[in-house]
Amino acid sequence: MPTRLPVSSPGATTVLDTFAAAVAAMKARSTVDEADPFGWFYQSRMHGRPDGGARRQGEPEDWSACKHGQWYFLPWHRMYLLQFERLVRWITSDDTWCLPYWDYPDASRAQVPAAFLDPSSALNDANRRDNPFPAAAATWMASGTFQAFGGGVGAPVHMGDHPGSLELNPHNLVHRRFVGDLSSFQSPLDPLFWIHHANIDRLWSRWLELPGRRNPGDSSWLDTSFDFPDPTTPSRRRTMHVREIETLDLAGYDYEPPPSEVAREEDEAFAEPAPARADDVLTLVGASAERGAVDGPVSIPLLDRATLGFDTDEEAAVETDLFLRLENVGMDIDDGAAVWNVLASSGGRDPVLAGTLAPFGLAGLTASGGRATITFDVTAFSLTLLAGRPETLEVTTELVAGSADAAPYWERAALYTIVS
Amino acid sequence: MLAVFARAAGRLSVVRPRDAAGPLVVALGVAAAVVVLLHHHAVATNEGMLHHAIDHGVLMAAVMLPVAAPSARLVVVRALRNRWASTLVAHAIGYGAVWLAFGILAALVIDAVGEKLGGLACFGVLAAAATAWQVSFVRRKLTDRRGWLRSGPPTGVSAVTADAAGGAGQAWRCVETCWVPMLAMTAAPNLPLMGVVLAIDVSEWLPGSNPYGRRRRIRPAWGYATLALGALTWSLVRTIVRA
Numbered sequence: 001m002p003t004r005l006p007v008s009s010p011g012a013t014t015v016l017d018t019f020a021a022a023v024a025a026m027k028a029r030s031t032v033d034e035a036d037p038f039g040w041f042y043q044s045r046m047h048g049r050p051d052g053g054a055r056r057q058g059e060p061e062d063w064s065a066c067k068h069g070q071w072y073f074l075p076w077h078r079m080y081l082l083q084f085e086r087l088v089r090w091i092t093s094d095d096t097w098c099l100p101y102w103d104y105p106d107a108s109r110a111q112v113p114a115a116f117l118d119p120s121s122a123l124n125d126a127n128r129r130d131n132p133f134p135a136a137a138a139t140w141m142a143s144g145t146f147q148a149f150g151g152g153v154g155a156p157v158h159m160g161d162h163p164g165s166l167e168l169n170p171h172n173l174v175h176r177r178f179v180g181d182l183s184s185f186q187s188p189l190d191p192l193f194w195i196h197h198a199n200i201d202r203l204w205s206r207w208l209e210l211p212g213r214r215n216p217g218d219s220s221w222l223d224t225s226f227d228f229p230d231p232t233t234p235s236r237r238r239t240m241h242v243r244e245i246e247t248l249d250l251a252g253y254d255y256e257p258p259p260s261e262v263a264r265e266e267d268e269a270f271a272e273p274a275p276a277r278a279d280d281v282l283t284l285v286g287a288s289a290e291r292g293a294v295d296g297p298v299s300i301p302l303l304d305r306a307t308l309g310f311d312t313d314e315e316a317a318v319e320t321d322l323f324l325r326l327e328n329v330g331m332d333i334d335d336g337a338a339v340w341n342v343l344a345s346s347g348g349r350d351p352v353l354a355g356t357l358a359p360f361g362l363a364g365l366t367a368s369g370g371r372a373t374i375t376f377d378v379t380a381f382s383l384t385l386l387a388g389r390p391e392t393l394e395v396t397t398e399l400v401a402g403s404a405d406a407a408p409y410w411e412r413a414a415l416y417t418i419v420s
Numbered sequence: 421m422l423a424v425f426a427r428a429a430g431r432l433s434v435v436r437p438r439d440a441a442g443p444l445v446v447a448l449g450v451a452a453a454v455v456v457l458l459h460h461h462a463v464a465t466n467e468g469m470l471h472h473a474i475d476h477g478v479l480m481a482a483v484m485l486p487v488a489a490p491s492a493r494l495v496v497v498r499a500l501r502n503r504w505a506s507t508l509v510a511h512a513i514g515y516g517a518v519w520l521a522f523g524i525l526a527a528l529v530i531d532a533v534g535e536k537l538g539g540l541a542c543f544g545v546l547a548a549a550a551t552a553w554q555v556s557f558v559r560r561k562l563t564d565r566r567g568w569l570r571s572g573p574p575t576g577v578s579a580v581t582a583d584a585a586g587g588a589g590q591a592w593r594c595v596e597t598c599w600v601p602m603l604a605m606t607a608a609p610n611l612p613l614m615g616v617v618l619a620i621d622v623s624e625w626l627p628g629s630n631p632y633g634r635r636r637r638i639r640p641a642w643g644y645a646t647l648a649l650g651a652l653t654w655s656l657v658r659t660i661v662r663a
Binding site for chain 1: 498
């Protein structure tokens with residue numbers, strides 16, 4: 001079975017040489033004709049415009065077709081990688097070539113592989129600049145349902161409003177780890193995009209190995225199909241259904257495990273996975289009355305005290321399922337670098353890091369009339385946040401990268417729990 | 421429509437019965453009101469244009485209310501449990517109010533245009549217009565344009581007004597994308613044909629082998645085109661026979 005290698009493995013050297021040759025050939029095709037479906041420019045525009053906006057009249061149907069912020073995020077990108085892999089094989093006449101994956105341990109430690117830094121290599125992107133920020137808590141493996149992990153239910157629009165935990169971190173964070181093409185919706189112009197998304201694809205398959213985790217069984221997800229250019233078919237098109245690629249076995253390829261130190265960190269994270277949870281039983285226990293923005297704290301009154309167990313004699317001795325949601329988040333200006341930490345506190349205690357907000361694509365969503373809802377699982381901090389049965393929860397933000405001019409805002413900050 | 425209900429019911433099944441009681445009572449009340457209004461419309465006699473227009477507006481609101489079920493569910497789960505029923509009512513009122521206004525306006529317009537064209541021909545022309553609208557780039561841009569459901573304050577009068585405004589906003593986005601087929605529905609000469617137009621309209625969102633993307637929106641276009649062809653042909657034949 002074709003196997004995708006970690007980019008840091010010794011065996012990846014020849015794979016990267018072939019990759020570079022293919023990128024050079026595709027760039028040459030685009031120089032001749034920007035509308036060549038097998039050229040570098042066209043391939044990147046299939047993902048999106050730099051501003052993340054919708055396809056414009058007269059542009060090819062394939063353009064601005066990527067799916068984010070909903071449950072087609074993972075299957076669409078898997079298909080996108082598969083068609084790209086076929087294209088590289090066709091253009092290099094190397095039928096065994098497989099896309100390597102970027103084996104970063106987390107977004108803050110995503111170091112660019114040497115082959116992608118060589119100015120003479122087609123794998124380099126002159127627009128790429130470093131945008132370091134501190135480590136953020138990885139919460140994607142805690143998501144019990146596919147909707148929480150891979151994105152909320154929704155029609156396959158370009159930019160949906162309920163990104164899953166994997167999309168928020170590490171997907172968005174790695175896009176923001178570098179300023180340039182990679183931090184925009186035209187990110188496939190930077191060859192790092194392809195190895196980054198191969199890793200996201202691998203993490204989907206790892207998540208499925210956890211107990212109780214499974215893909216949606218809903219036919220509206222499984223039977224959805226997307227069209228892509230394909231140089232290997234007579235029609236030069238290929239339609240893929242989600243049910244054909246929803247697992248690696250079905251898609252017909254595999255991943256070699258990451259290097260030992262990365263594998264060890266992943267194994268530790270997987271060692272005690274949180275129990276599978278259902279999205280639909282999230283129950284609101286408190287919400288802010290005022291709109292929120294990054295320039296000031298927001299107070300969430302904890303109104304449904306009975307559901308939080310505040311009406312019993314004893315305080316909770318075990319963690320309570322707790323989710324902090326920023327609802328209808330928008331953003332008008334995007335410098336491509338802004339990253340924010342979202343902090344939560346109660347009772348005058350030190351704040352905890354609820355999550356990191358890397359607003360990848362958010363300005364495009366806002367410009368097209370949408371808003372996103374961002375959910376952070378703060379169950380691990382529930383004993384601290386709910387200690388002493390506080391009246392309110394305070395939410396603040398801090399800029400950890402980029403400019404404060406690019407400021408997201410939201411309609412409401414809310415706290416949810418699970419009612420069993 | 422059935423798929424929409426089934427999906428909404430499936431999502432409600434994970435909610436505790438006592439929490440779901442309020443919204444369910446409201447939903448059943450709305451359903452009963454829809455049946456009564458449909459019956460009333462079917463037997464109503466012509467009592468003047470204004471009465472007819474208001475009657476049609478109420479019918480339009482009643483027919484479209486079930487389409488608000490998915491958004492109502494999302495709004496409800498964003499509310500405190502003791503406000504679920506009132507949230508549902510406020511959302512439905514906001515949603516229904518927009519369709520009521522559209523229905524009244526549509527009846528007045530169709531009455532004016534239909535008199536000149538003839539009832540069936542008017543329906544045929546509007547069905548043809550619905551076909552063109554369905555495949556137009558303008559509509560595609562509108563359907564691709566993202567909307568969002570408001571998250572209001574958790575309690576108080578402002579929470580109720582936010583819920584109602586959210587319902588109205590949701591309805592306005594529906595009007596924007598399907599006002600032409602809804603005009604055709606208004607021009608339909610009888611209630612069953614109105615139902616056919618509505619079914620064709622909703623079919624765009626039913627799951628099936630026809631994938632999402634540009635091809636899915638072709639399905640309703642074929643339906644409208646068939647209706648247009650049938651109505652215009654029948655209208656022409658009738659005119660020739662009468663002549």
